[in-house]
Amino acid sequence: MTTPIDATTTAAWTELSSHRDAFSPDLRAWFAEDPDRVGRLTHTLGDLHVDLSKNLVTDDVLASLVRLAEQTGVAERYAEMLRGTHINTTEDRAVLHTALRRPAGAEPALVVDGQQIDTDVQEVLTALSAFADRVRSGAWTGVTGKKVTHVVNIGIGGSDLGPVMVYEALKPYADAGIQARFVSNIDPTDIAEKTADLDPATTLFIVASKTFTTLETLTNARLARDWLWRGLAEAGAIGDDEESRTDAVAHHFVAVSTALDKVAAFGIDPANAFGFWDWVGGRYSVDSAIGLSLAITLGPDAFRELLAGFHTVDEHVRTTPLAQNVPVLMGLLNVWYTNFLGAQSHAVLPYAQQLSRFPAYLQQLTMESNGKSVRWDGSPVTTDTGEVFWGEPGTNGQHAFYQLIHQGTRLIPADFIAVANPAYPLRDGDRDVHGLFLANFLAQTKALAFGKTAAEVEAEGTTGALVAARTFAGNRPTTSIFAPALTPAVLGQLIALYEHITFTQGAVWGINSFDQWGVELGKQLALQIAPAIEGDEAAFAAQDASTRALLEYYRAHRG
Numbered sequence: 001m002t003t004p005i006d007a008t009t010t011a012a013w014t015e016l017s018s019h020r021d022a023f024s025p026d027l028r029a030w031f032a033e034d035p036d037r038v039g040r041l042t043h044t045l046g047d048l049h050v051d052l053s054k055n056l057v058t059d060d061v062l063a064s065l066v067r068l069a070e071q072t073g074v075a076e077r078y079a080e081m082l083r084g085t086h087i088n089t090t091e092d093r094a095v096l097h098t099a100l101r102r103p104a105g106a107e108p109a110l111v112v113d114g115q116q117i118d119t120d121v122q123e124v125l126t127a128l129s130a131f132a133d134r135v136r137s138g139a140w141t142g143v144t145g146k147k148v149t150h151v152v153n154i155g156i157g158g159s160d161l162g163p164v165m166v167y168e169a170l171k172p173y174a175d176a177g178i179q180a181r182f183v184s185n186i187d188p189t190d191i192a193e194k195t196a197d198l199d200p201a202t203t204l205f206i207v208a209s210k211t212f213t214t215l216e217t218l219t220n221a222r223l224a225r226d227w228l229w230r231g232l233a234e235a236g237a238i239g240d241d242e243e244s245r246t247d248a249v250a251h252h253f254v255a256v257s258t259a260l261d262k263v264a265a266f267g268i269d270p271a272n273a274f275g276f277w278d279w280v281g282g283r284y285s286v287d288s289a290i291g292l293s294l295a296i297t298l299g300p301d302a303f304r305e306l307l308a309g310f311h312t313v314d315e316h317v318r319t320t321p322l323a324q325n326v327p328v329l330m331g332l333l334n335v336w337y338t339n340f341l342g343a344q345s346h347a348v349l350p351y352a353q354q355l356s357r358f359p360a361y362l363q364q365l366t367m368e369s370n371g372k373s374v375r376w377d378g379s380p381v382t383t384d385t386g387e388v389f390w391g392e393p394g395t396n397g398q399h400a401f402y403q404l405i406h407q408g409t410r411l412i413p414a415d416f417i418a419v420a421n422p423a424y425p426l427r428d429g430d431r432d433v434h435g436l437f438l439a440n441f442l443a444q445t446k447a448l449a450f451g452k453t454a455a456e457v458e459a460e461g462t463t464g465a466l467v468a469a470r471t472f473a474g475n476r477p478t479t480s481i482f483a484p485a486l487t488p489a490v491l492g493q494l495i496a497l498y499e500h501i502t503f504t505q506g507a508v509w510g511i512n513s514f515d516q517w518g519v520e521l522g523k524q525l526a527l528q529i530a531p532a533i534e535g536d537e538a539a540f541a542a543q544d545a546s547t548r549a550l551l552e553y554y555r556a557h558r559g
Contacts, residue, residue, distance in 0.1 A: 004375045004510025005072045008382045012068035019064060020340040025056040025475045027449045045326040046312040046493045049482040054449040055333055055413075056341065056477045065332040066323045068508060074328060077507040078317060084112030084279075088514040089376045095514045096277075097284035097499070101310040101492070112279075120277070124289055128274050129300035131254070135204065136176040136296060143251040144201045144237045151180045152194060153293040154224060155208030156216045157519075159256070160184035161364050162286025163208075163293050165357040166306070169491050172354075172423040174297045182293075183224070186216040191223050200231035200252070206292055207255045210276065212262035215523070221253075221266065228252055256289045281514050283364045284499065287492070302488045309492020317500050327497050330479065331504025337413045337477070338387055338505075345388035347405065347414040349397055351441040354486055355417060359391035362498055369502045369513040376512040385509045395440050406448060406472055413477045416445050417494070421485040441480075448476035 007013050031037060031053075041053040057065075069075070080087055084094040099110055099117045110117040134140040138147040153163050164182040167174075174180075181194045195203075205224050209217040229238070229245055238244040249267035257263050258277070260270040274289035286294075287307050295303040313327065322328050337343035346366075348359045370386040392400065394416075405412050418441045422434040451474020457467050481497075483490045506513030531539035532551055540551060 003377050003379075006382050006510065007068065007072050007508050010068060010071040012064050012071050015064040016061070016068065016336065016340055019058075019061050023056075023061075023341075027054060027056070027475050028451075030058070031450075043324065043326045043329075045316055045497065046309065047483050047487075047490050048326075048493055048497065050326050050330075051480040051482075052329065052333070054445055054478045054480070056475060057333065057336065061336065062323075062329070062332075065329075065336055068335070069322050069328055069332055069504065072508045072510070074504055074507045075322060078503065081503070082318065084110070084117070087376070087512070088279075088281075089512050090515045090517065091278075093514075094279040095281070095284075096279040097281065097287070098310075098314045100280065100287045101307040101314065101496075103308070103311065124274055124276065125304075128289055128292055128295050129303070131272070131274070132292070132295035132300050132303075136178065136299065140204075141251070142201045142203070143232065143248045146199075146201045148178060148204045148296075149202040150198050151178060151204050151206060151293050151296050152183060152198070152224065153180060153206045153208060154183045154191075154217055154220045155206075155256075155290070156184045156214060157364065158282025158285045159208035159210075159214075159217065159290055161283070161357070161361045163291060165355075165361040166286060166291070166294050166491060167297060168357050169352075169354045169486060170294075170298055170302065170306075170488055173299070173302050173488065175299065176297065178297050180293045180297045183220050184216065186219055188223070191220050191227075195224070195227055200228045201235065201237060203228070203252060204296075205253045207253060207257070207263075207266070207268070208290055208292075209255075209257055210259075210278075210282075212255065212257045212259040212266070215526075225249060225253070225267070254292070256292055281516075283368055283516075284514075286495070298488070305488035306492040309487075309489035309494075310496040311492075312489070313493050313496035313500060327500030328504045330497070331501040332508070333477075333479075334387065334413070334501065334505055335508050337411065338385075339383050341411055343387065343411045343413055345390060345410075345412055347412055348389060348391040349394055349414055349416050349444075350391070351394040351416060351418040351437060352422075352486055353393050354423060356393050358417075358494070359389065361495075362389045362391075365498060366502050368516045368519070370506050370509070370511060371518060372506075372509075372511040372513075375510040381509060381511060383509055385505075385511055394444070395437065398440065398444065402444065405476060411476070413479075414448070415479045415481060416441055417481045417483075419483050419486050419490070423486065445478045445480055447472060448474070448478050450474045451476075 038053045043050045081095050082098060084096060086092050086094055088095050094112050096112065096117060099121055102118060104122050106118060135148050141147060160182055167180050183191045183194050207217060207221045228248060232238045232248055233240060238248050246267055250269050253268045254272040255263045255268045256274050258275040260273055263273045264270050274292055276285060276288040280288050287310055291303060317325060317327055334346065348362055350358050366389045367386060372385055373381055375381055405414060418438055426433050451472035454467050454471045457470045462470055502513060528539065529543065532543060540548060543551065
């Protein structure tokens, strides 16, 4: 285990502190005085057009940020990840999600801990594609011989957030007449509502759990199995005997797991289990077999295009100097805002309804990765780490929380994402509705950057106290990301962009962005409290006073 470099001891950190002390951002003046600012701060990343010009940085600040990346070893850390060094120190694991999207035949071959990583990945991808084709063509049927019309993915965390986000984003590509639904919450409402109008005879369940022990996932899987048996029996499709029930599960359940013994014990044929590896973190797993629901609904070709989009960004990060490296620059900007300008949250605002779940996906990616208070060697962090990521699609957010971003007292950097060509190019009479939509996208970043002065407000005829209320300070930082359309490749590029932004910040802060011990304690305590819920008095007595009082309320009010 190497000792991380303390960013606060570097010369670049001292430079950035000096920049902050003398910092007086003025985007209006910067734009007026520097006609090359936009061109100099706009980058191309695959199909993405990334405009960083409305961020609160000067050339000197950016140069110091790049030196910070150099002095904290960001590029070296990335190289270690790519070659399979065990940079996940607390679990002694390699971090190889980038290997999931390496093209077949990539050279040199990737061998880590004696394993042929490329071979392993391509074998699973081939099997996944073949199975998806069988389901899509109708060669795979339910127990009654009917074609699958609905796939229900049962998972939680990375086994849910990624697939549901990608499915919603790429739903226009779902061309086989098969719809997907996603069950994650252990609240029984979730599975009850997701299955309420489905036909068991045409439903395929995917149980996604690496260890096949995840409490929420296995509970929902058993509920789904009971629903299947009950529905098929009521329709006269199966009897009550064990053999017909086992046959039904074999036709209507598959797994994404490596625990084949537990998969078999559940009743799923291990031949219909698709594996992934401990070097794939859950929040980095949508491009693994966790994406089976996507390969079925969108098709294997679209899934491979998604992977190619990821790989485009991986290669950009690997080969591009830090000063032009888009994910690195965006990660460094986040460090600037978090550690020097006092920002505590970051908004992601997609002007694309299809990306409605993208902010939620990024919440796990960023906050589970970088919400750490110790460095990768176990020593305390020396800086603030992480931000609260949040957001909603435009224009909905404009009528909800944009007031705080525009005129509130908190600095909230925001990323605006849009596409030039919509999935549904509708018109309202002679007006292109997408054009009207994007006028809002452009207007918001302009308003946030340049604001509105008191003199401009008064020139419109406003007087008195209303002038202050209608004045906008501006200098609210934004990044604009444009793409031609929301294709599978573009979506892969967007996801990988934020993966590597997250990586950059973690490397600068010296933290392990690939474990998540913070989620474990609550899980353990839930297992201890569950017997008290069910009436175990010893378990009840072992709880603290507040928990006992809440349990008493529950007991008194549960019908």
